[in-house]
Amino acid sequence: MATEHQAPKRVAIRDGLLTEPLDDLAKVRLQGSRCRHCNEVTLGRNAICPNCGGIDMDPVALADHGELWTYTVVRHKPPGDYRGPEPFKPFGLGLVELPDGLRVVSPIEGDVDSLKVGTPLRLKISVHHTGAAGEDVVAFAFAPRL
Amino acid sequence: MSDVVILGAGIHPFGRFDKTYEEIGSYAAAAALADAGVAWRDIQAAYLSRMYLPATSGARILRRLGSTDIPIVDVEAACASGGVALRQAVLAIRSGEADLVLVLGTEKMPRGFMDPRMIYSPWQVEMGMSLNPSYWSMRARRHMYEFGTTDLHIAKVAHKNHRNSVHNPNSMYQKEFSLEEIINSPLVCDPIRRLEICAPNDGAAAVVVASRERAAKIGGHPITIAACCHSIARFSADFRCPADSMSATANNPGPTEVTAKQAFERAGLGPKDIDCFEVQDTDAFCEIEIYEELGLCGLGEAGRLIDEGRTEIGGDMPVNMSGGLISKGEPVGASHLGQVVEIISQLRGQSGKRQVADAKVGLAHVLGAGGNCAVTILKN
Ligand SMILES: [Zn+2]
Numbered sequence: 001m002a003t004e005h006q007a008p009k010r011v012a013i014r015d016g017l018l019t020e021p022l023d024d025l026a027k028v029r030l031q032g033s034r035c036r037h038c039n040e041v042t043l044g045r046n047a048i049c050p051n052c053g054g055i056d057m058d059p060v061a062l063a064d065h066g067e068l069w070t071y072t073v074v075r076h077k078p079p080g081d082y083r084g085p086e087p088f089k090p091f092g093l094g095l096v097e098l099p100d101g102l103r104v105v106s107p108i109e110g111d112v113d114s115l116k117v118g119t120p121l122r123l124k125i126s127v128h129h130t131g132a133a134g135e136d137v138v139a140f141a142f143a144p145r146l
Numbered sequence: 147m148s149d150v151v152i153l154g155a156g157i158h159p160f161g162r163f164d165k166t167y168e169e170i171g172s173y174a175a176a177a178a179l180a181d182a183g184v185a186w187r188d189i190q191a192a193y194l195s196r197m198y199l200p201a202t203s204g205a206r207i208l209r210r211l212g213s214t215d216i217p218i219v220d221v222e223a224a225c226a227s228g229g230v231a232l233r234q235a236v237l238a239i240r241s242g243e244a245d246l247v248l249v250l251g252t253e254k255m256p257r258g259f260m261d262p263r264m265i266y267s268p269w270q271v272e273m274g275m276s277l278n279p280s281y282w283s284m285r286a287r288r289h290m291y292e293f294g295t296t297d298l299h300i301a302k303v304a305h306k307n308h309r310n311s312v313h314n315p316n317s318m319y320q321k322e323f324s325l326e327e328i329i330n331s332p333l334v335c336d337p338i339r340r341l342e343i344c345a346p347n348d349g350a351a352a353v354v355v356a357s358r359e360r361a362a363k364i365g366g367h368p369i370t371i372a373a374c375c376h377s378i379a380r381f382s383a384d385f386r387c388p389a390d391s392m393s394a395t396a397n398n399p400g401p402t403e404v405t406a407k408q409a410f411e412r413a414g415l416g417p418k419d420i421d422c423f424e425v426q427d428t429d430a431f432c433e434i435e436i437y438e439e440l441g442l443c444g445l446g447e448a449g450r451l452i453d454e455g456r457t458e459i460g461g462d463m464p465v466n467m468s469g470g471l472i473s474k475g476e477p478v479g480a481s482h483l484g485q486v487v488e489i490i491s492q493l494r495g496q497s498g499k500r501q502v503a504d505a506k507v508g509l510a511h512v513l514g515a516g517g518n519c520a521v522t523i524l525k526n
Contacts, residue, residue, distance in 0.1 A: 013269045014267065014269040040381075040395070040396065042391070042393075043391040044390075050381060051396065069394075070284045070288035070291065071284060071287055071336075072279075072280045072283035072284050072336050072337075072338075073333070073335060073336040074274055074277055074280055074335055075332070075333050075335060076334065078271070078274045078276050078277050079261065079262050079277070080261065080262040080263060080266075080271045080276060081268065081271050082271060082272065082274050083273075084273070084274050091274065093274070093280050093284070094284070095284055097394050101393065101394050101395045102391050102392065102393055103391060103392050103393075103394050104391045105275055105389065105390050105391060107273060107274065107275075117288070129272070137272075139272075139273055
């Protein structure tokens with residue numbers, strides 16, 4: 001008799017940041033909200049538009065690709081409860097411009113010394129770390145489009 | 147509307163001290179009162195700006211000068227806290243509620259990077275988006291891409307400010323670094339380097355503020371507050387921590403531009419009328435960006451301004467004569483009032499080797515988390 005293997009529960013690193021469900025990570029996108037009043041698209045599931053205060057918001061799945069608008073390299077381990085790889089490895093952090101009309105702060109995968117403004121990028125959704133209750137915490141990054 | 151003036155100023159040096167915040171704060175407050183020739187018992191209201199201190203810090207600090215029953219209010223607006231406290235004093239005097247007010251900024255901060263929980267959401271901390279310099283660096287990188295600003299431009303700002311600080315006994319470092327040392331100092335977040343950023347530390351600064359009428363009775367050498375304005379960034383107008391995204395379509399003016407415009411209008415002055423500036427140089431690039439936003443030059447031209455030495459003490463628009471936050475350190479709640487103390491010293495001609503010749507009008511600017519910005523214009 002085979003024992004049933006229960007996959008760990010998956011949760012988004014922040015509620016409302018990723019589209020659901022999370023079973024097939026290849027299908028997950030960044031969640032956005034479009035304001036029916038001013039048309040501004042903002043990151044996450046938002047009930048109120050931070051631009052105009054409108055309350056008629058449509059959820060939208062943001063594009064899974066964009067361009068590097070600007071970047072930095074984080075050379076020191078960030079303070080507090082940073083859950084990245086141990087031991088710490090310097091990583092790229094950038095603003096990724098999406099065709100939806102917004103730029104998102106995101107870790108940028110790949111060689112930190114070959115980052116360049118304008119590089120085409122693709123969204124990568126993956127399990128980032130294990131949460132306090134053993135759940136898989138899912139987060140995002142962007143990586144150069146090959 | 148009654149004219150509001152500064153009667154006296156005091157400062158406790160910025161640095162790291164084995165002293166309580168009560169000691170540091172009361173030292174600056176007592177110095178400002180002595181400079182103004184005003185007794186603590188005559189003060190009718192007091193405002194304390196601070197970010198990292200516990201509740202009712204203002205009362206705890208000022209109790210040391212004697213327990214009076216005046217209202218003492220703590221205010222906080224990140225790096226702009228001091229401007230907000232000064233503005234509250236101006237408003238109290240203009241309303242007629244008071245005509246003699248003490249404004250004090252005091253801070254005592256832990257070493258190293260600030261506790262990210264103060265401003266970031268837990269998920270940003272977990273993903274490593276919680277280093278303030280990474281946001282400054284991303285703005286710097288974009289400016290370099292768009293306008294050809296270079297590592298050398300950024301290093302030159304740090305070089306200037308560190309060199310100015312040698313003559314400022316209230317600065318933490320007071321040490322000149324060569325351009326080579328700066329440009330070879332370790333990267334914190336590319337392209338910003340160790341010797342190009344400010345450190346959180348301890349310090350306090352205070353001013354005694356009065357109505358023109360009250361000041362006339364007290365005497366001395368009052369400095370006029372020509373403007374004291376505070377604003378917070380409009381939607382997506384300021385990419386700064388703890389932003390997780392920004393609009394690619396909104397085109398709102400940044401908080402420095404908005405606040406400075408308001409201050410210039412109130413004062414009836416323009417950037418060309420200002421003889422000396424103290425501005426937010428949390429990192430050296432920040433100062434470059436602010437040249438443009440204050441209108442010292444056009445968009446993308448700040449690199450040339452620093453190349454031509456125009457913001458040196460001997461230039462036609464001196465910036466950060468005190469050494470700026472890069473060399474003084476940034477005790478957040480005290481930083482703006484520290485700038486105000488420097489401008490007052492300049493307008494009184496008391497700045498010694500860092501004195502700007504014939505300074506009559508000065509501007510102080512701070513900008514921080516959430517796009518909080520304050521601009522104060524002082525004149526003789
Ligand atoms: Zn809207």
